[in-house]
Amino acid sequence: MGLHANSLATLFSVAAVSLATGYYLGQVCPAVKSKRQQVQDTLINCKKQAEREEEAYKDSLADDDTGDDDESDEEEYEINSLSLNDIPGEVRMALVIRQDLGMQKGKVAAQCCHAALACYRLIASDPTRDSYNPEMTERWLRCGQAKITLKCPDKETMDELFAKAISLGVNSYVVHDAGRTQIAAGSATVLGLGPAPKAVMDQITGDLKLY
Numbered sequence: 001m002g003l004h005a006n007s008l009a010t011l012f013s014v015a016a017v018s019l020a021t022g023y024y025l026g027q028v029c030p031a032v033k034s035k036r037q038q039v040q041d042t043l044i045n046c047k048k049q050a051e052r053e054e055e056a057y058k059d060s061l062a063d064d065d066t067g068d069d070d071e072s073d074e075e076e077y078e079i080n081s082l083s084l085n086d087i088p089g090e091v092r093m094a095l096v097i098r099q100d101l102g103m104q105k106g107k108v109a110a111q112c113c114h115a116a117l118a119c120y121r122l123i124a125s126d127p128t129r130d131s132y133n134p135e136m137t138e139r140w141l142r143c144g145q146a147k148i149t150l151k152c153p154d155k156e157t158m159d160e161l162f163a164k165a166i167s168l169g170v171n172s173y174v175v176h177d178a179g180r181t182q183i184a185a186g187s188a189t190v191l192g193l194g195p196a197p198k199a200v201m202d203q204i205t206g207d208l209k210l211y
Contacts, residue, residue: 078131096192
């Protein structure tokens, strides 16, 4: 009798747990499905919005023969920097910003991103380029990808800095803006230098002030 009572008690306990579990899952699963559906709806709306914007952009290009983006297409100088690999010490990148253009902070940030990515692309992305230097890139990446922003008064000074960088074998890139916002099309906005040893970079930018 006692054994039978224990069996019944066990069955009731299992049944109670099953009912509770079923109730919980019944409450949770619709919420999970609802959340997933919200995510799916959001992604669908994002896709539709992106498609509309892409169509509008294509239409604008059809009306504009230049086809400019935030950065205009410029010839890239492939500077061989392998001779700098023997120079020890910190490796850094410098972003030299023209001050006479009156660019706002957001514009400056975008132009600096263009310069940094262009310098990295030149030195690290394509083994067929004369500017490809994996050893210098690895030194820069290993030590925290140091970057410094500096002020440059005008284009003449920027041109002089660029020429000096080329003569010293420092990887370089000048960003020319497309002119969609704030400044005239083709304006040289930021000079990207490096990555290169700090000792060499100081020969180019040592007299410039921090931005």
